[in-house]
Amino acid sequence: MKFTGTDNYVATEDLQMAVNAAVTLQRPLLIKGEPGTGKTLLAEEVAKSLGKRLIQWHIKSTTKAQQGLYEYDAVSRLRDSQLGDDKVHDIRNYIKKGKLWEAFAADEQVVLLIDEVDKADIEFPNDLLVELDKMEFFVYETGETIVTKHRPIVIITSNNEKELPDAFLRRCFFHYINFPDRDTMKQIIAVHYPNLSQRLVKEALDIFFDVRKIPGLKKKPSTSELIDWLKLLMADDIPDDILKSRDPSKAIPPLYGALVKSEQDVHLLERLAFMTRRANR
Secondary structure, three states, rough: OOOEEEEEOOHHHHHHHHHHHHHHHHOEEEEOOOOOHHHHHHHHHHHHHHHHOOEEEEEOOOHHHHHHHHHHHHHHHHHHHHOOOOOHOOHHEEEEEEEEHHHHOOOOOOEEEOOHHOOOOOHHHHHHHHHHHHOEEEEEOOOEEEEEEOOOEEEEEEEEOOOOHHHHHHOOOEEEEOOOOHHHHHHHHHHHHOOOOOOHHHHHHHHHHHHHHHOOOOOOOOOOHHHHHHHHHHOOOOOOHHHOOOOHHHHHOHHHOOOOOOHHHHHHHHHHHHHHHHHHH
């Protein structure tokens, strides 16, 4: 089966090709792009499209690579030994399987999402090189080697917060999700709101892309924020002509809190509005 997108996810031809190439090569697919461009959602939709179970490992700043394999709870074993619990004789009772172990041991091929790998320590990707390459790892406490039954489809996302090691990059198939152009954005909106007025879509996109073009913006609004903004516009029943006839000297669009997410950017828009008013006098 080939991934061609789903009813809920608009995938460009380049993205479809990247997913299918990674599956064919049996290499992890490393996805980068602006926050809010659908990187995490891609893994969910690939699993749905190919009819496979999704295992998600969301990375935090404190996450260690070992946690993806397994964790040995020596403290609990010591406590149980002091209490005379019989289960202390089987060390397996104190080993917690991680997401990689779960994916490797699955009876069918699964999709494994390693989400926001760049949040962790810089050594995190290097610590998983062998496991992702050979699809096996050794459990020191039990002396067994865990080998994957069915090589999972691995999708790794990154927001580009840190540079990833070359050795890690060499083992991945890479794809950068470019920010959607206007036509692609219309398709995405149609997926979420198929009955939305085309006039409202046009006016909203005009404002949205104008805001993204403003130089010095700390955080440009993303696809997900546009979808939220449109939902608010519909909920508040704001007419199309309000957007079209919006006073440019006010600069800030209605319900801007869905698009602009920092006081610095709000102040920037306010300064632009002030400059526009002065220029029009």
